[in-house]
Amino acid sequence: MIALTQYLIRYFVLEKILEQNQLELGLTHKLFSLLVLSTVLIAAAGYIINDYFDVKTDMINHPDTVVIDRAIKRRWAIILHITFTLTGILLGMYCALKTGYLRLAIFHFAAAILLWFYSTNFKKQLLIGNIVVSLLTASVAFIPFVYEMGVMQHTHPGFRYDHPLVILSCFKIVFIFSLFAFITSMAREIIKDMEDFKGDKETGGYTMPIYWGMQSSKLTAFFLILITMLLLLFVVYNSFKYYRTLFTMDILYIIGALVVPLSLLLVMILKANEPKQFKNASLLLKFIMLLGLGYGLIFYYN
Numbered sequence: 001m002i003a004l005t006q007y008l009i010r011y012f013v014l015e016k017i018l019e020q021n022q023l024e025l026g027l028t029h030k031l032f033s034l035l036v037l038s039t040v041l042i043a044a045a046g047y048i049i050n051d052y053f054d055v056k057t058d059m060i061n062h063p064d065t066v067v068i069d070r071a072i073k074r075r076w077a078i079i080l081h082i083t084f085t086l087t088g089i090l091l092g093m094y095c096a097l098k099t100g101y102l103r104l105a106i107f108h109f110a111a112a113i114l115l116w117f118y119s120t121n122f123k124k125q126l127l128i129g130n131i132v133v134s135l136l137t138a139s140v141a142f143i144p145f146v147y148e149m150g151v152m153q154h155t156h157p158g159f160r161y162d163h164p165l166v167i168l169s170c171f172k173i174v175f176i177f178s179l180f181a182f183i184t185s186m187a188r189e190i191i192k193d194m195e196d197f198k199g200d201k202e203t204g205g206y207t208m209p210i211y212w213g214m215q216s217s218k219l220t221a222f223f224l225i226l227i228t229m230l231l232l233l234f235v236v237y238n239s240f241k242y243y244r245t246l247f248t249m250d251i252l253y254i255i256g257a258l259v260v261p262l263s264l265l266l267v268m269i270l271k272a273n274e275p276k277q278f279k280n281a282s283l284l285l286k287f288i289m290l291l292g293l294g295y296g297l298i299f300y301y302n
Contacts (some may be wrong), residue, residue: 001290002043002140005181006036008296010144013173016300021166026151027099035095035147038108039140041088046115048081053119060199061275085112099147100154107143111136124205130189138182145174173299176235180228180292187224188285190217191269195278222269225285229262249302250295257291 010032015025027035051058051068058066068077092108114132122129149167153159160167193200193207194217200207209217232254239251246252261284268281 001293002040003036004290005140005177005293006039006144008293009141009174009177010148012296012300013177014144014148014170017166017169017173021163023152023163023166026148026155031095031098032144032147034091035143038088038091038095039111039143041084041091042108042111042115045081045084045088045112046119048077048084049116050119050123052077052081054123057196057199057203057205060202061196088112095147099151101150104147104150107139107146111139124200124203124207126206126208126211130186130193130208133189134182134185137185138178141174141177141181145170177292177296179231181289183224183228183231184285184289184292187221187228188282188289190221190224191278191282191285193217194221194272195275195282198275218269218272222266225262225266225269229259232258232262250298253295253298257294258288261288261291 010025010027018024051066052074055066055068068074072080089105089108089112093102093105096102096104096108114136118129118132122132149160149170156162190208194209194214196205197207197209197214199205201210208220212220236246236251236254236259239248239254240246243251265281265284265288268277268284272278272281
């Protein structure tokens with residue numbers, strides 16, 4: 001999903017806006033692929049170290065899916081984590097250097113550091129872990145935008161002064177994707193915390209369901225999804241104002257592929273009481289997030 005997000009943002013959102021303004025993408029296809037690989041490797045390293053520190057909790061919550069100490073030894077997990085992290089950071093530095101702005105590598109360093117502290121400290125703390133993961137999820141969509149604008153500014157020093165509206169248009173659309181990713185990711189993290197309530201409590205967790213209770217957590221997730229729906233309906237309203245009809249590709253997609261499933265998710269959250277029910281709600285939300293990415297295709301062809 002990380003790779004898909006970045007490719008859709010670049011080739012179906014940024015490219016269309018730039019083409020409409022007689023401009024071309026700045027990064028080469030090879031360099032962009034290395035940028036995506038860097039992001040994926042750092043994320044993969046984060047998953048590995050998360051599993052490493054979560055063995056006890058996962059043995060309670062998801063005993064059938066535990067990998068560490070079963071399919072792979074702890075030592076190899078650490079080796080893979082270090083290898084993926086270093087490779088991802090080095091690739092990020094190379095991409096940043098090629099754009100002419102080495103400081104962009106801070107994104108890769110920050111992601112790796114945050115993922116480490118998420119697994120070791122933040123995950124079981126109230127809200128902090130949820131916010132960190134949601135911010136990292138949202139940043140995935142922003143990386144192609146930052147690098148593209150960076151390389152274009154480096155190639156054409158007056159780019160930001162000559163094309164401020166182009167930059168603003170790109171920023172607005174990418175921000176919508178990132179905001180959708182942040183809010184839905186935040187809701188999904190809370191749902192997963194409710195699913196993992198038993199294991200987190202037995203291993204000293206301090207998550208929202210443990211501190212605030214299940215009902216308050218359900219209401220928090222409910223309102224986050226509701227806010228997402230309202231923001232999507234605001235997009236529909238603006239699209240309707242522009243086209244003066246509800247029967248456009250983007251409006252029909254937003255309502256049918258996003259608003260309707262989110263409505264179903266609201267009902268599932270309110271009715272959920274067992275871990276399996278929360279797991280199903282989490283899986284549905286993950287699918288909705290994937291459908292949210294699909295709007296990139298609608299944006300390009302609409």
